Amino acid sequence: MTITDVNTVFADEKSAQLSAARSREQAFQARIDRGEIRLVGGNQYEVLTGWDRGERFTVGRNAQGQIDEIIAAHGLDSRADGTIALYASSPAWHGLGQIIPGGTADIDEVLRLGGLDFTVVTTPALYRRDGELREHADQFHTVREDTGAALGVVGRRFTPIQNRTAFEFLQELVNRYDVVWESAGPLRGGRRVFVSIRLPDTVTVDATGINDKIVPYVAVMNDHTGRGTFQCMVTPWRPVCANTERFALRDAHTRWSVRHTAGAASQIKEARRTLGLSISYYEQFAAEETALARTNIAVSDFHALIADIWPLDDEASSRAKTNAASRLGALDSEFRTEVARVGQTAYAAERAITSYLDHVAPRRPGKTMTEEVARATAALVGAEDGRKYDAHKRLMLLTRN
Structure with missing residues (x-):
């Protein structure tokens, strides 16, 4: 029979815990030393590099002053199973969401993992008068069918642009350019939803000089509140810090806005056509930025x-x-x-x-x-x-x- 020395086991476990704590502290301090994060006050830190630059998180510590947990102030929505409603092709700063390393080209998977696989319907707005409920003739609520949550108040002409309709037109670009979906998710309980894809060609500013790389993205946002529109935009992001800007070119069509009406679907198809044309503007964009760099x-x-x-x-x-x-x-x-x-x-x-x-x-x-x-x-x-x-x-x- 083997006799276990509980004191030895306890000592070994405590030693392992202390070693893990030291490693966690050292890794965290290394990020500070490399200039990736900084203390902004109390236990709150700010991200200084990467596409998530400017975002903040709080570090919780135990009675010994060791890092106990990192609390992300992400503001993202949760799905029914409690997981964060976010799809991404690479981990975000907060480490949350449904990550597929390298991304996926399957829109159904993106909608499911990103918590966007819900539909929106309109229901008559009701009011109470003389003890009975009455319908408002010209006012409706937009409602998530999966949760029953009200998203906004709209008029009679409002026609919901469903998440799949809003985003599937990008599937052609995904297939044509052999790229993947970068990110997708809801905001504010599904009142606004977004997706993005990364285009294949990186723009180089002043290739013989500073050689600055800019990555082109296409981002789409849809609004279910009645106060916004479907929007599609071409967005150059610098990997070093994720600065975003639309093309600063006079004749570059880099944004489309479509109102939620019965004819919205055909307008989205037109956005798909002109989106493909806009990609050629990156050459002119690089030329102008190079001129600025010189x-x-x-x-x-x-x-x-x-x-x-x-x-x-x-x-x-x-x-x-x-x-x-x-x-x-x-x-x-x-x-x-x-x-x-x-x-x-x-x-x-x-x-x-x-x-x-x-x-x-x-x-x-x-x-x-x-x-x-x-x-x-x-x-x-x-x-x-x-x-x-x-x-x-x-x-x-x-x-x-």
Whole structure:
């Protein structure tokens, strides 16, 4: 008979636990040392690199001060089985979701794993009068059939664009270019849903100089609340920090918006046709960005650009002036970071402004989303496209001097 020494077993287990804790602490500290994350206050940290740059998480520690858990402030929806409703071809910063390494080309799998395999119906809006329920003749609710959750209030002409209808037109691009679905999921309980695919050709800016790589994506968002539209956009993302921007070209068709009506399906088919044509614009995009990369810019010119994009009246309030000073400081910081990477050029100036708008500029989230989700949504729907285009247009003038 074998006799177990419980003291030895306990000591071995405790030693293993301490070793694992030390390894976890060392790995976490290594990420800080490499500049991948930073402490922003208390136990909250911010991601500094990668496509998830700017997002935050909280580190929980035990009584001994060792890392106990990492709490992700992801703001994502959950599925009926409790798992996070997100499909991705590579792990996100929060480590959540249904990950298929390398991705999949099967839209049915994307809809299922991303929690988008539900349909939306409209039901008459009811109101109570004299103790009885009555129907509102011209008002309806959009409702998820799987959960019965109300998503929005719409009019009589509203026709839901189902998730599969909204996204399956991209399957042709997936098949034609031999690419995979990158990500998919719902936001705010399914009120908004999104998918993205990565196109095969990487854009290179100034190949003989800074050799900066930009990855082209196609992103689609659909809205079930009645307050938004179906939107499709071409979005260049820089892998180093996931700055997003639409093509800053005068005649590039990079966004389509379709209202939820009976004729929406045919309009989505047209978006598919023009989407294929838009891919050729990447060559022109790379040419313009290369011109910016080969144009030097003085700090004073960068500040003048900021003043033009964010004008401040002489009679502005003290609060407005304080906010402007804070914004200038943040933009200067972004500019210094880009200058260290690509030189003091108009390209660095554009990257700094894009980075500020995507990751730093104050973003007030709605009641049902975190700041991270609000920021990501704003980037996808192009909330700051006007300023990005304005900056690009003004900086391109410098290349012609």
